[in-house]
Amino acid sequence: MNRLLALLGTSAALALPSLAFAAGVDSAGATKQATNLPAIIMFVVFVGITLGITWWAARRTKSAAAFYTAGGGITAGQNGLAIAGDYMSAASFLGITGLVYGSGYDGLIYSVGWLVGWPIVTFLVAEQLRNLGKFTFADVASFRLAQTPIRTLAACGSLVTVAFYLIAQMVGAGTLIQILFGLDYMYAVIIVGVLMIVYVTFGGMTATTWVQIIKACLLLGGATFMALMVLIKFGFSPEAMFRTAVDVHPKKLAIMGPGSLVSNPLDTISLGLALMFGTAGLPHILMRFFTVKDAKAARKSVFYATGFIGYFYILTFILGFGAITLVATNPEFVADLKNPIASIKGGSNMAVMHLSNAVGGEYFFGFIAAVAFATILAVVSGLALAGASAISHDLYASVFKAGKANEADEMRVSKMASVALGVLAVVLGIVFQKQNVAYMVGLAFAIAASCNFPVLLMSIFWKGMTTRGAVIGGFLGLISAVVMVILAPTVSCNVIAGLTGDALAACRKSTIMPFDNVAIFSMPIAFIGIWIFSLLDTSKRAQEDKDGFEAQYIRCQTGIGAAGASSH
Amino acid sequence: MSTVITRVRSNPKFAELVAKRNSLALSLTIAMLVIYFGFILLVAFAKGFLATPIGAGLMTWGVPIGLGTIVAAFVLTGYYVSRANAEFDTLTQEIVEETNR
Numbered sequence: 001m002n003r004l005l006a007l008l009g010t011s012a013a014l015a016l017p018s019l020a021f022a023a024g025v026d027s028a029g030a031t032k033q034a035t036n037l038p039a040i041i042m043f044v045v046f047v048g049i050t051l052g053i054t055w056w057a058a059r060r061t062k063s064a065a066a067f068y069t070a071g072g073g074i075t076a077g078q079n080g081l082a083i084a085g086d087y088m089s090a091a092s093f094l095g096i097t098g099l100v101y102g103s104g105y106d107g108l109i110y111s112v113g114w115l116v117g118w119p120i121v122t123f124l125v126a127e128q129l130r131n132l133g134k135f136t137f138a139d140v141a142s143f144r145l146a147q148t149p150i151r152t153l154a155a156c157g158s159l160v161t162v163a164f165y166l167i168a169q170m171v172g173a174g175t176l177i178q179i180l181f182g183l184d185y186m187y188a189v190i191i192v193g194v195l196m197i198v199y200v201t202f203g204g205m206t207a208t209t210w211v212q213i214i215k216a217c218l219l220l221g222g223a224t225f226m227a228l229m230v231l232i233k234f235g236f237s238p239e240a241m242f243r244t245a246v247d248v249h250p251k252k253l254a255i256m257g258p259g260s261l262v263s264n265p266l267d268t269i270s271l272g273l274a275l276m277f278g279t280a281g282l283p284h285i286l287m288r289f290f291t292v293k294d295a296k297a298a299r300k301s302v303f304y305a306t307g308f309i310g311y312f313y314i315l316t317f318i319l320g321f322g323a324i325t326l327v328a329t330n331p332e333f334v335a336d337l338k339n340p341i342a343s344i345k346g347g348s349n350m351a352v353m354h355l356s357n358a359v360g361g362e363y364f365f366g367f368i369a370a371v372a373f374a375t376i377l378a379v380v381s382g383l384a385l386a387g388a389s390a391i392s393h394d395l396y397a398s399v400f401k402a403g404k405a406n407e408a409d410e411m412r413v414s415k416m417a418s419v420a421l422g423v424l425a426v427v428l429g430i431v432f433q434k435q436n437v438a439y440m441v442g443l444a445f446a447i448a449a450s451c452n453f454p455v456l457l458m459s460i461f462w463k464g465m466t467t468r469g470a471v472i473g474g475f476l477g478l479i480s481a482v483v484m485v486i487l488a489p490t491v492s493c494n495v496i497a498g499l500t501g502d503a504l505a506a507c508r509k510s511t512i513m514p515f516d517n518v519a520i521f522s523m524p525i526a527f528i529g530i531w532i533f534s535l536l537d538t539s540k541r542a543q544e545d546k547d548g549f550e551a552q553y554i555r556c557q558t559g560i561g562a563a564g565a566s567s568h
Numbered sequence: 569m570s571t572v573i574t575r576v577r578s579n580p581k582f583a584e585l586v587a588k589r590n591s592l593a594l595s596l597t598i599a600m601l602v603i604y605f606g607f608i609l610l611v612a613f614a615k616g617f618l619a620t621p622i623g624a625g626l627m628t629w630g631v632p633i634g635l636g637t638i639v640a641a642f643v644l645t646g647y648y649v650s651r652a653n654a655e656f657d658t659l660t661q662e663i664v665e666e667t668n669r
Contacts, residue, residue, distance in 0.1 A: 105618075108634040109611050115638050116604045119645045123593040123600075127652070242626040256628045257619020258611045265612035272608055276601070296657060303649040310638045317635070554576045557586055558660050560667065561572075 035182040038366025046374050053210045057203035064407045067204035068135040068389055074209055074291040080304025083288050085212030086382040088312050090375040091172050098348035100320020102341055104255025107320050111313035113272055117279025118306040125280050128460045129289045130298035131555055131562045137286040138394045141459045144548025146467040146541060151394040153474045157451040158283035158390040161444045166383050168440040170429030173376040179346055180369040189429040197422035199381045201415045205291060208381045215378035218371045223315045229359035230322030245324040250341055270520035274445040281448030284386035295559050323351040326358040384421045391417035436495050443485050450477035450522035458530050463549040466542040469534025477526025487513035575667045585659040596644050607637045
């Protein structure tokens with residue numbers, strides 16, 4: 001509930017409350033529930049099946065290509081589902097439905113932002129990545145540039161993005177599981193960490209892909225069923241559903257239009273830029289394009305993914321309104337029927353969970369709780385694999401061993417890196433338990449949009465980019481995004497100073513960096529940095545960088561010479 | 569490899585492929601930017617319009633416009649993919665065959 005109040009109360013900024021939904025659940029509002037047996041049984045079944053798949057995948061994961069890309073043998077349809085499974089988080093599922101429950105239309109505004117990055121991925125990077133790269137997006141960025149500096153930059157960009165994304169997911173996961181399953185936060189975080197390590201270390205990309213596919217099917221299936229049940233109650237008339245919702249909701253007609261979500265247009269546009277271009281810079285998403293056999297399959301897979309993700313966000317809107325009509329009217333789910341939105345049991349993130357109980361009973365609730373857990377596992381596994389690849393393929397094999405590492409060593413390093421990342425994720429999840437981590441997903445997107453994306457895009461399309469320009473511009477984007485977020489109102493006033501009340505409001509008005517979303521500044525810094533420092537670069541290396549563009553461009557456009565699928 | 573580069577470069581179909589694909593990708597990217605940021609600007613500056621009922625019922629203009637933005641993202645992606653699957657892949661195939669001949 002804290003976040004909803006924050007949403008209503010904070011006129012200063014969009015990002016603090018809204019990003020809380022992205023990041024997951026505010027741990028302060030969570031109360032541990034009684035142990036939920038049906039949920040635990042269904043979750044154990046899910047884990048059993050995925051461990052079986054991991055065992056099967058492990059026997060096929062003998063080469064680096066199998067580990068990083070499942071041998072390139074994933075079909076476009078499978079990859080589309082896996083991308084959707086990689087991207088649709090439990091936080092979106094619970095958070096956006098909770099936002100619709102609390103504010104109605106604002107939830108739709110928010111969910112639109114999470115989809116619009118996908119067309120950009122299709123138009124600008126998906127095919128190009130598949131034609132130029134092998135395992136990581138650094139393969140593409142360093143195609144014609146100097147390996148060591150570019151891979152170092154790409155690995156830094158990837159690891160920082162993954163780290164912030166992962167912390168937010170782990171803290172959200174721990175809190176959520178605590179609410180849904182009645183497990184202790186600490187155990188919840190450890191279970192997520194251990195399963196993630198097992199999937200990634202033993203089953204590599206094959207196991208991760210199948211965990212994501214299964215999760216996507218379960219989530220889409222479960223959400224579809226709930227939406228149908230809601231619509232059936234209203235005879236498939238949205239008008240009837242809106243009528244009941246407006247009657248029930250304390251905000252009445254206001255839920256049918258924009259509320260307080262967008263109070264600062266520039267801040268919102270800045271968030272929009274980060275979401276739009278950051279998606280095309282998320283290492284765990286970009287990595288998925290190497291798992292299919294060619295550029296055509298890569299582009300088809302983003303098309304399918306866009307369809308699944310868009311459909312999912314449309315469902316969240318229906319589910320949120322369904323919760324207003326079915327949850328807010330039921331004393332089983334709300335403490336005070338006179339004030340049902342504020343008094344929902346377990347906080348607004350529980351809206352869709354209560355809805356599952358209302359339309360499908362206790363066992364369906366258990367199923368949806370298990371789906372939420374599975375959703376977290378699929379997302380963190382994708383992140384861990386991307387982080388491990390940056391360490392083993394980019395840093396170890398290409399930087400430390402200068403491209404002379406043998407495959408067995410590289411795979412050993414990637415597995416060690418997966419374990420290390422898993423342990424780190426658990427530790428950070430515990431360290432940040434009581435912290436406000438809401439800004440971290442936004443920061444991850446801002447960094448992806450200000451470091452990974454500019455370097456990738458310019459390396460593909462601009463002949464004039466040199467190694468020096470890319471490194472300086474990329475690091476400028478990365479560092480400026482991080483520094484500006486630290487100076488921004490949410491981190492400097494809420495998180496670091498820990499202010500509340502009037503002191504908080506005063507502090508938020510007086511920060512050097514006025515917006516919580518920094519991409520509107522850090523993206524231009526990166527692009528202009530790349531441009532200027534490439535133009536000024538007259539080194540011998542710069543000439544080699546430009547000379548290499550022709551061959552890269554032809555391969556990028558036609559796929560001649562692209563790494564083929566190494567099926568088993 | 570260098571002969572491949574020269575052969576592809578000198579093939580007029582390569583210039584055609586690049587020009588067509590890049591211009592489509594650029595125009596669709598701009599279209600998506602305009603649609604999404606147009607929506608955000610409506611939310612910021614035309615709240616009243618989005619909250620206006622379409623007809624006699626409760627459905628406001630904001631609902632189809634918001635859902636339409638999601639659908640537009642999907643349709644634009646689909647349009648790019650269908651053009652690429654048909655037109656660009658055929659051109660690419662011809663370039664590859666003519667290069668290897």
